Amino acid sequence: MIRPPRFWSDPQARVFPWLLSPLSALVRACAVKRQKKAGWKAPVPVLCCGNLTTGGTGKTTVVLDLVARLKKRSIAVHALTRGYGGSIKTATQVDLTRHSARDVGDEALLLAQVCPTWVGGDRAASARAAVAAGASCLIMDDGFQNPGLHKDISLLVVDGVVGLGNGHVLPAGPLRESPADALARASVVLLIGSDETDFLTQYEGVLPDVARADLQTGLEAQGLKGERCIAFAGLGRPSKFFDGLRQAGVNPVQCLAFPDHYFYKDRDMTHLATLARQADAQLVTTPKDTVRFPLAFRKQLRTVGVGLVWQNDSAPEALLDQLLNQRPA
Known part of the structure; x- marks a missing residue:
């Protein structure tokens, strides 16, 4: 992945965002049009853990935490991920004895260490395969902008240190879609770390429920x-x-x-x-x-490694209660 340009993280940047604004408008329009497609509704609960920016926000760490909590409840949870960086593009269950990061991506290998994990760009196809293999609950690592699979709950992860960068949509900024569009679809926002960019204040009034957590070195x-x-x-x-x-x-x-x-x-x-x-x-x-x-x-x-420490430990349990009560697994 190419390193992002510096102006993406600078809210005061003006020249490049202005020059790239026509392309950003096109990207946003395409994102809005894409979300109008109806996704396949799985017969089991689906939770999507995604983000609004390019690059890492800690999504996989959050997924690992939620998987552990679901397993404590004896839920047969399976993880779905695109398999970024891997060569396999069709719905495939990760096999730790056979697959490498070049096959399925690094995140898929981490997830497969704790639960059955499926890679593939077609999330609906991966979900169908997982359900056929016995999944009673699905967690998507990324895929917030992918409309192919209906989500019962969408958890939007935000890195408190960098927030939403300069606030502009690609390529003028790091955002995959406009904050207003994303926040309107999110069930919960999880802010990780201190709110150094005043994200909560900036988007007060349009935020869904907010949870807070910190990353703790292993x-x-x-x-x-x-x-x-x-x-x-x-x-x-x-x-x-x-x-x-x-x-x-x-x-x-x-x-x-x-x-x-x-x-x-x-x-x-x-x-x-x-x-x-x-x-x-x-x-x-x-x-x-x-x-x-x-x-x-x-x-x-x-x-x-790192672990996730929720500031209110009842928050993730309430989130999972809501997920499982919508369509009991």
């Missing part, structure tokens, strides 16, 4: 305190990972940022191994990055 970081390490990540916002390590008491001697969903090449692995050897340091990265490496190289890595 316990794996505890074993790295006092160790020399080199941190690297290929995420939508790698600095989020680096900052999380520091907040957990881990101070990398070097941090390397790669593009989101980046497939590491042989020269990258050689470079990383050389840096670690020269600095006498441990290589540290994220679960999403780890699954993009060959098994042999993973042995040289320490993986540190």
Whole structure:
């Protein structure tokens, strides 16, 4: 994924957004027209966890949290994802013994570690296959803008640090559609982290229900305190990972940022191994990055994940109650 232009994150930017505004108007019109299509209504409850911006907001972390909560309720939950970056385009169940990130994408591999997971651009086809395989509840990782599958509940995830960037629709800004259109369809907005862009104030009056949560660096970081390490990540916002390590008491001697969903090449692995050897340091990265490496190289890595901490733990349970009560699984 190409790094986004700087003006996307600058609300004061004027020139480029103005020049690109005709294209943005076209993108918005296409998005509105697309949403008029009626999606297939599955015979089981469907929750979509999506976002409004390009790049990472923590959707997969949210999905993993909700899957764990549903499994505690003994719900046969299956996950649906496009399989971004993978070569498989038709509805396929992820097989951890056979598929790699190049086949199904990195996020699908993470989801498949905790529940049956299906990839494919046709969400309705994936949903049909999942239901036929025994799913009693479906969670979509992304797909908020995809009308192919009816959603019973749509959870819109917003990164509190970056908010909605400059507020413009692609290509003038990072938004996939206009905030008004998206918020009108959202059941709940989940704001992750502190509201540094005053998102809640800016969109007060048009917001649906709002929940708050924070990302917490995994316990794996505890074993790295006092160790020399080199941190690297290929995420939508790698600095989020680096900052999380520091907040957990881990101070990398070097941090390397790669593009989101980046497939590491042989020269990258050689470079990383050389840096670690020269600095006498441990290589540290994220679960999403780890699954993009060959098994042999993973042995040289320490993986540190993140968990989701809801500010009100009753919020996700109420959300799931609402989901399951609409169409009992």
